[in-house]
Amino acid sequence: MASFGFGDMIAKLKADPKVIVFTEGTDPRILEAASRLLAGYFLKPILLGNPAEIEKAAEDNGHNIRGAEMIDPANYDRMDEMVAEFCELRKKKGVTEEEARKTLSQSNYFGTMLVKMGVADALLGGATYSTADTVRPALQLLKTKPGNSIVSSCFILVRPAATGDNEVMAMADCAINIDPTEDELVEICGETVECAKIFGVDPQVAFLSYSTLGSGKGEAVDKMRNAAKKAKAKYPEVPIDGELQFDAAVAPRVARTKCQGSPVAGHANTFIFPDINAGNIGYKIAQRMGNFDAYGPILLGLNGSVNDLSRGCNALEVYSMAIITAALA
Numbered sequence: 612m613a614s615f616g617f618g619d620m621i622a623k624l625k626a627d628p629k630v631i632v633f634t635e636g637t638d639p640r641i642l643e644a645a646s647r648l649l650a651g652y653f654l655k656p657i658l659l660g661n662p663a664e665i666e667k668a669a670e671d672n673g674h675n676i677r678g679a680e681m682i683d684p685a686n687y688d689r690m691d692e693m694v695a696e697f698c699e700l701r702k703k704k705g706v707t708e709e710e711a712r713k714t715l716s717q718s719n720y721f722g723t724m725l726v727k728m729g730v731a732d733a734l735l736g737g738a739t740y741s742t743a744d745t746v747r748p749a750l751q752l753l754k755t756k757p758g759n760s761i762v763s764s765c766f767i768l769v770r771p772a773a774t775g776d777n778e779v780m781a782m783a784d785c786a787i788n789i790d791p792t793e794d795e796l797v798e799i800c801g802e803t804v805e806c807a808k809i810f811g812v813d814p815q816v817a818f819l820s821y822s823t824l825g826s827g828k829g830e831a832v833d834k835m836r837n838a839a840k841k842a843k844a845k846y847p848e849v850p851i852d853g854e855l856q857f858d859a860a861v862a863p864r865v866a867r868t869k870c871q872g873s874p875v876a877g878h879a880n881t882f883i884f885p886d887i888n889a890g891n892i893g894y895k896i897a898q899r900m901g902n903f904d905a906y907g908p909i910l911l912g913l914n915g916s917v918n919d920l921s922r923g924c925n926a927l928e929v930y931s932m933a934i935i936t937a938a939l940a
C-alpha cells in the first residue's frame with residue numbers, strides 16, 4: 612500500500628513551474644488537458660501546429676486555451692539554429708541540412724529539439740504518433756543519461772482505495788526493450804526501483820518467470836534467475852528475488868508453499884518482466900481486469916523528460932501524464 616496522489620507533484624510544480632511541449636497541438640484530448648493545465652497555473656503548455664488550426668480545433672471542441680503558447684514547425688524563428696544543432700547531433704549519420712529541415716518539419720522531432728534546446732522542460736506525445744515514433748527522436752537526440760546503457764520504461768499501476776491508502780505497483784519494461792538481456796534487466800530494475808519510490812512505493816522486486824526458484828527449466832528461466840542474482844548483488848539494500856511466478860510473487864499462501872523464506876515472495880510490488888510481450892500483456896491485464904489505473908510508459912534512463920501516450924488515451928490521462936512528465940523533469 613502507498614499513498615500516491617498528484618498533490619505532491621502539483622505542489623512541486625507550483626513552486627517551480629515547468630514548460631511542457633505537446634506534439635499534437637490540434638488533438639481535442641490535448642486541448643482539453645491543456646485548457647485544464649492553463650487554469651491550474653503550474654504547467655505552461657506549448658502546443659505544436661498551425662496556430663489558426665489549433666485555435667479552430669479548440670473552439671470547435673469548446674476548450675479555452677487562452678495563454679497557451681503555440682509554435683508552428685513550418686514557421687519557427689529559431690529554425691536555422693535548430694537545424695544546425697540537429698545536424699551536429701546526427702553528424703555521425705551524415706545528415707544533410709535538407710534532410711534535417713524535412714525531419715524537423717515533423718512535430719515529434721521538432722518538439723524533441725525544443726527540449727534539447729531548453730525551450731521546453733519536457734515533452735508529451737503519442738496521442739496520434741505510435742510509441743516508436745514518439746520515442747525514437749528522444750533516443751536519437753536526447754540519448755541515455757550518463758552512466759546508463761539503455762532507455763527503458765515502467766508503468767505505475769494505482770488501484771484507488773476508499774481509505775485513500777491506494778495500492779501502487781510498478782511494472783517494467785512493458786513498452787520499450789523487446790527482449791532485454793540479463794544486464795539490461797538489472798539496469799531496468801535499478802531505474803524502476805527509483806521511479807517506484809517517487810510514487811510512494813517501498814520497492815519489493817520480483818523477477819518474473821513461468822518458474823519459481825528452479826521449478827521450471829529453459830533459457831528464459833535462466834535469464835530471469837541470473838538477472839535477479841546480479842540485481843541482488845548490485846542493489847543489496849533493495850529486497851529482490853527471482854525467478855518467481857506471479858502467484859508466488861503476490862499471494863502469501865502460494866509463497867509459503869513454493870518459496871518459503873523468500874524476502875519478497877507474497878508481497879512483491881515491483882515487477883520485472885522477461886520481455887515486452889509479457890510486460891505489455893501483464894500491465895494491461897492489471898489495468899483492464901484488475902481495475903488499476905495505469906500511468907505510463909514512463910521513460911527511464913533518458914537524458915530528458917519525454918513520455919508517450921497511448922493512442923487510446925483520454926483527456927484525463929493526458930492531464931495526468933503531463934503532470935508526471937513535468938514533475939520528473
Ligand SMILES: CC(C)(COP(=O)(O)OP(=O)(O)OC[C@H]1O[C@@H](n2cnc3c(N)ncnc32)[C@H](O)[C@@H]1OP(=O)(O)O)[C@@H](O)C(=O)NCCC(=O)NCCS
Pocket residue numbers: 742743744746747750751755760761762763785786787788789891908
Ligand atoms: C524503442 C524502439 C522504437 C527503437 O527502435 P528503432 O527506432 O527501430 O531503433 P533503432 O535500432 O533504429 O535505433 C534508433 C536509435 O535509438 C537508439 N536506441 C534504440 N533502442 C534504444 C534503447 N532501448 N535505449 C537507448 N537507445 C536506444 C539506437 O542506438 C539508435 O541510435 P542512433 O540512431 O543514434 O544510432 C524499439 O525498440 C521499439 O519499437 N520498441 C517497442 C515499442 C512498442 O511498440 N511498444 C509497445 C507499445 S507501448
